[in-house]
Amino acid sequence: MSEQNILDTVIIGSGPAGYTAAIYASRASLNPVVYTGMEPGGQLTTTTDVENFPGYPEGITGPEMMADLQKQAERFGTKVYYEYITEVKFAKEKGQLHLLKSSGGNEIQTKTVIISTGASAKYLGLEDEKKYAGSGVSACATCDGFFYKGKDVAVVGGGDTAAEEATYLAKLCNKVYMLVRKDEMRASKAMQDRVNQTSNIEVLYNHELVGLEGNMVVEKAKVVNNVTNEERELVVDGVFIAIGHTPNTELFKGQLEMDSTGYLVTQGKSSATNLPGVFAAGDVQDSIYRQAITAAGSGCMAALDAERYIAEFF
Numbered sequence: 001m002s003e004q005n006i007l008d009t010v011i012i013g014s015g016p017a018g019y020t021a022a023i024y025a026s027r028a029s030l031n032p033v034v035y036t037g038m039e040p041g042g043q044l045t046t047t048t049d050v051e052n053f054p055g056y057p058e059g060i061t062g063p064e065m066m067a068d069l070q071k072q073a074e075r076f077g078t079k080v081y082y083e084y085i086t087e088v089k090f091a092k093e094k095g096q097l098h099l100l101k102s103s104g105g106n107e108i109q110t111k112t113v114i115i116s117t118g119a120s121a122k123y124l125g126l127e128d129e130k131k132y133a134g135s136g137v138s139a140c141a142t143c144d145g146f147f148y149k150g151k152d153v154a155v156v157g158g159g160d161t162a163a164e165e166a167t168y169l170a171k172l173c174n175k176v177y178m179l180v181r182k183d184e185m186r187a188s189k190a191m192q193d194r195v196n197q198t199s200n201i202e203v204l205y206n207h208e209l210v211g212l213e214g215n216m217v218v219e220k221a222k223v224v225n226n227v228t229n230e231e232r233e234l235v236v237d238g239v240f241i242a243i244g245h246t247p248n249t250e251l252f253k254g255q256l257e258m259d260s261t262g263y264l265v266t267q268g269k270s271s272a273t274n275l276p277g278v279f280a281a282g283d284v285q286d287s288i289y290r291q292a293i294t295a296a297g298s299g300c301m302a303a304l305d306a307e308r309y310i311a312e313f314f
Contacts, residue, residue: 005109006097006109007032007109007111008032008110008111008112008306009021009025009030009032009033009113009303009306009310010032010035010108010112011025011033011034011116012037012114012115013035013036013117013282014034014035014036014042014080015066015118015282015295016066016282016292016293016295017116017281017295017299018034018042018114018116019034019070019073019299020069020281020295020296020303021116022034022073022078023069023073023076023078023303024299024300026073026077028303030112030307031079032073032303033078033079033081033108033110034073034079034081035084035085035102036080036082036083036084037084037085037248038084042118043118043121044063044065044066049061049147050062050065050143050292052291052292054293081102081104083103083104084102084103085100085101086101087100087251088101088251088252088255090113090256091275091277092276094313095276095313096276096277097110098110098112100113111277111313111314112277112279112306113279114279114280114281114299115273115278115279115280115281115285116281116284116295116302117247117248118248118284119263119287119290120245120248122139122243122245122246123139123241123243124241124243128212129212129241131212132214132217132218135216135217136212136214136217136218136219136237136238136239137212137218137238137241138239138240139240139241139242139245140240140290141164141165141240142168143292144238145168145172145173147238148173148237148238149173150172150173151173151174151236151237152175152234152236152237153169153175153176153236153239153240154179154221154223154234154239155169155176156179156239156240156243157178157180157241157243158178158181158182158185159185160187160191161244162178163187163191163192163194163195164242165240166195166242167191167194167198170200170201173200174200175200176198176200176202177202177204177234178202178203179204179209179223180203180206181208181226185203204223206227207223207224207225208224208226209222209223209239210223212239213233218236218239219235220233220234220236221239245283246262247283249263249264249284255275256273256274256278257274261287263284263285263287264284265285266279266280270301270305271301271302276313277309277313279302281299282298283295
C-alpha cells in the first residue's frame with residue numbers, strides 16, 4: 001500500500017464517542033474514517049427521547065441526534081463506511097502502522113485507531129422486550145427515568161446496578177418494584193441497605209419477569225414466583241432491565257488489556273490503551289457512567305490523544 005493510502009485515524013464504532021472523535025480528528029486535518037459497525041449510531045438509536053444532552057432544550061430523539069453528529073463529522077471531511085471491522089493486528093512499537101480488515105474487503109493501514117464500539121445492555125431474551133423497546137422498556141434509569149416521574153415502575157435485577165437504578169428511580173417515581181430472581185440480592189451490603197431504607201421500593205425475591213402487556217406502551221408486567229409458580233400482574237408504566245452490560249470487545253481479545261468483565265483499560269486520565277497509537281472512548285472503556293455526554297467527552301479526548309501521538313511519532 002502506498003504512502004498516500006495510509007490513514008491517520010480509523011474510528012471503529014459510530015456512537016457519540018465515535019462521531020465526536022471524528023469531529024475533532026477531522027478539524028485537526030487527520031482525515032478520519034469511521035466504520036459504523038453493525039448498529040450505526042450505537043445504543044442511542046434505540047432510545048426514543050434524549051433530554052439530558054446539552055444543546056437540545058426541547059429534547060431530541062436518539063436517531064435524530066446521531067444523524068446530527070454524523071452530519072457534523074462529515075461536514076469537516078470524515079468518511080463514513082457502513083461496514084464493520086473483522087480483523088485487527090495492532091502494532092506493538094511506537095511509530096508502526098496498525099493493520100485492519102473490514103467486512104467490505106478493505107485492507108487498511110493506519111497510524112492510529114480509536115475504538116468506540118460501546119457496550120450492549122443485557123436483556124432477558126423475552127419477545128416483549130423488543131416489542132416495547134423505547135415504549136416502556138429501558139436499560140438506563142438515568143437516561144429515561146424522568147419520563148416516569150410520579151409513576152409506578154419495575155426494575156429487574158439483584159446486583160449493584162439494579163440497586164442503583166432502583167434507588168435512583170425511587171426519587172422520581174411513585175413506586176418501584178425490584179424483581180430479584182433469587183432469595184437474596186447480589187448487590188453489596190451498602191447498596192442493599194440503601195434499597196431496604198427506601199420506603200417506596202418493594203423487593204420481590206424469587207420473582208422473574210415473564211411478559212409485558214399494554215396498548216402500544218407498557219401497562220402491566222407479568223411476573224412469576226419461581227418457588228411457588230404463582231403468577232401475578234404488576235400495574236406499571238415502565239420496566240428497567242438492570243442485569244448488566246457486555247462491552248463489545250471480542251475483536252480485541254489477546255491484544256488489548258481488559259478488566260475482568262471485558263472493558264478496555266485506559267492509561268491514567270488519557271484514552272490510551274496498552275498499545276501505542278490505539279485509543280478507546282465511550283462505553284467500551286466506561287462501565288460506570290455510560291452516558292451519551294461522557295462518551296462524547298471521551299471521544300474528544302481520544303481524538304486529541306491521537307493527534308498528539310501522530311505529531312510525535314510520524
